[in-house]
Amino acid sequence: MSNKKAIVYVRLKEGVLDPQGMTIQRAILNMGYDMVSSVRSGRFFELEVTAGDGRVESKVDEICEKLLANPVIEEYRVEFEG
Amino acid sequence: MSNKKAIVYVRLKEGVLDPQGMTIQRAILNMGYDMVSSVRSGRFFELEVTAGDGRVESKVDEICEKLLANPVIEEYRVEFEG
Numbered sequence: 001m002s003n004k005k006a007i008v009y010v011r012l013k014e015g016v017l018d019p020q021g022m023t024i025q026r027a028i029l030n031m032g033y034d035m036v037s038s039v040r041s042g043r044f045f046e047l048e049v050t051a052g053d054g055r056v057e058s059k060v061d062e063i064c065e066k067l068l069a070n071p072v073i074e075e076y077r078v079e080f081e082g
Numbered sequence: 083m084s085n086k087k088a089i090v091y092v093r094l095k096e097g098v099l100d101p102q103g104m105t106i107q108r109a110i111l112n113m114g115y116d117m118v119s120s121v122r123s124g125r126f127f128e129l130e131v132t133a134g135d136g137r138v139e140s141k142v143d144e145i146c147e148k149l150l151a152n153p154v155i156e157e158y159r160v161e162f163e164g
Contacts, residue, residue, distance in 0.1 A: 003119075009126065011128075021127070027149060031149065033144075035132045035133075035134060035138065036145070037085075037132060038128075038129070038130040039127055041126070041127050043126070044091070044093075044123070044124045044126055045121055045122070045123050045124070046093075046120075046123075046124070047110075047118050047120070047121055048120040049117050049118050050117045051117075059115055062115075063113070063115060066113065067106065067110065
């Protein structure tokens with residue numbers, strides 16, 4: 001039994017419109033910064049997991065598919081630490 | 083002039099309550115996965131920036147302080163690619 005951290009990054013797939021990112025990009029422009037040409041937004045989740053058996057990776061994948069990401073329009077990747 | 087990507091990660095400071103993370107943790111538990119003891123949530127933003135002069139890093143810092151993060155309760159870090 002050991003503890004590790006799983007960091008899940010969720011973002012919209014390429015080609016899916018990102019209204020939040022577009023709004024932020026426009027706000028940055030309105031603030032007077034003209035060097036930002038595009039903004040894409042995403043979310044991440046830091047999960048403290050107990051690595052009791054060898055199936056932690058596949059369980060985290062299941063949690064991503066079922067809860068953290070919408071596989072229709074989003075993609076995710078997982079990084080493990082510790 | 084070159085283009086690079088700045089990725090800004092925004093998260094709540096340690097000690098600041100994260101209701102979204104707590105809700106997700108409980109939902110994971112209710113789904114039958116008992117190996118996740120804690121969830122912290124955060125956001126990230128991928129900025130395409132034109133590196134016209136040497137002050138891109140400080141400008142991105144200003145954008146983070148003013149727009150992307152709430153410095154009172156959130157902390158951020160920036161990674162540059164390209």
